Amino acid sequence: MTSAAPEPPDARAAELVEAAVLADLARRVVADCGADVGLVGVPDGPDGMVLRHWAGTRADLLHNLRVPAGTGLGGRALAERAPTWVADYRAATTISHHYDAAVGADDLYAMLTVPLVNGGRVHGVVYASMRSVVPFGDVRIGSVNDLARTATRAIAGAAAWAGRSSGPGTGARLTPREHEVLRWAATGRTSPEIAARLGLAGTTVTGYLKGAMHKLGARNRVELLVTARRHGLIS
Numbered sequence: 001m002t003s004a005a006p007e008p009p010d011a012r013a014a015e016l017v018e019a020a021v022l023a024d025l026a027r028r029v030v031a032d033c034g035a036d037v038g039l040v041g042v043p044d045g046p047d048g049m050v051l052r053h054w055a056g057t058r059a060d061l062l063h064n065l066r067v068p069a070g071t072g073l074g075g076r077a078l079a080e081r082a083p084t085w086v087a088d089y090r091a092a093t094t095i096s097h098h099y100d101a102a103v104g105a106d107d108l109y110a111m112l113t114v115p116l117v118n119g120g121r122v123h124g125v126v127y128a129s130m131r132s133v134v135p136f137g138d139v140r141i142g143s144v145n146d147l148a149r150t151a152t153r154a155i156a157g158a159a160a161w162a163g164r165s166s167g168p169g170t171g172a173r174l175t176p177r178e179h180e181v182l183r184w185a186a187t188g189r190t191s192p193e194i195a196a197r198l199g200l201a202g203t204t205v206t207g208y209l210k211g212a213m214h215k216l217g218a219r220n221r222v223e224l225l226v227t228a229r230r231h232g233l234i235s
Contacts, residue, residue, distance in 0.1 A: 017158035019052075022124055025151045026053040029128045033143045037106060039127035041067055041074055046232075049078055049125060061102035071098045074125045077113040081122060081183060083145065085112035088133045109133045112141060114148045118156045120174065120233040126151070174212055179233065181208040186225055186234040 022040045029038030037056040041049035048068040057063070069079040073095050077084050086092040089103055089111045103111075110130035116123040128136075128144045174182070184194045191209070195202045209221065216231070218224035228234045 014158040014161065018123070018155045021151050021154045021158075023053045025126055025147060027055040028147055029126060029144060030055045032147065033128055033140055035112075035128040035140075035144075036131045037062075037108060037127070037129040039074075039129070041078070041125045041127075043122060043124065049074070057106055059102075059105035061105045062099075065099065065102055067099070071096045073111050074113045074127055077115045077125050078122060081115050081117050081179075083112065083114045083141070085136045085141070086110065087135045089129075107131050110136065112136050112144055114144055116148050116152045116155070118152045120179070120231065123152060123155050174215060174233070175208075178208045178212045178215075181205055182212050182224070182228055183234055185209060185221065186228070 022042065026038040026040045029035050035056070038054065039051050039057075039062060040053040042052045044050040044066060048066055051062055051065045051067065051074075054063060067075045067078070069075050073084055073086060073089065073092075076095055086095065088109050089095075090097075090100065090109065106129075108129045109132055112128045113125050114128075115125050126144065126148050128140070180198070181194055184197065185191075189197070191205045192202050194200075195205045198205070209224065212228070213219070213221075213224050216224060216227045218227050225234070
């Protein structure tokens with residue numbers, strides 16, 4: 001039997017850098033942003049993540065917890081590729097409550113989650129959690145976002161150094177607005193519904209979708225979504 005070829009040293013080094021950056025991110029959320037607990041989930045297959053890094057936890061129910069996309073607050077951030085937060089996780093009505101036992105074991109209430117996105121690829125989701133019911137102000141949200149952006153740049157830099165792509169080539173060509181409209185289209189919203197949600201004209205939304213079709217080589221909306229999912233631009 002032929003053994004699998006060893007992983008190139010540079011690729012392995014990039015993976016070690018990524019793990020170190022994400023572990024440091026969890027610690028800095030606590031040290032620099034005043035959170036009680038910092039967590040970072042890393043992708044696990046095409047439709048979920050696993051909480052691999054943590055700081056400030058008292059129990060271990062959140063450790064190595066798998067979170068499918070769309071479930072809980074972090075799974076919602078993963079699916080929508082956008083930050084989301086609640087002042088009281090336990091009373092929140094906008095998220096699923098699959099992880100109440102794990103959250104309760106660590107006595108957590110307020111929670112903020114920020115996805116680490118670069119070139120259409122999600123590198124993970126960072127959580128900043130508090131053991132009290134408090135609203136997340138602009139300063140704390142901004143500081144967590146800044147840490148997330150810094151970590152994402154470091155991971156992308158390590159991947160580039162190792163000669164790996166930090167995401168599908170086509171993803172880097174989509175503008176942020178095209179990507180945003182594409183994400184909403186993937187949820188089944190019509191162009192008028194997307195326009196109303198984003199405060200845009202219907203023709204503007206259509207223009208963004210046509211731009212994405214052209215860049216991804218798709219001929220219609222269905223083909224656009226299929227191609228985007230294949231490239232990992234949407235879940």
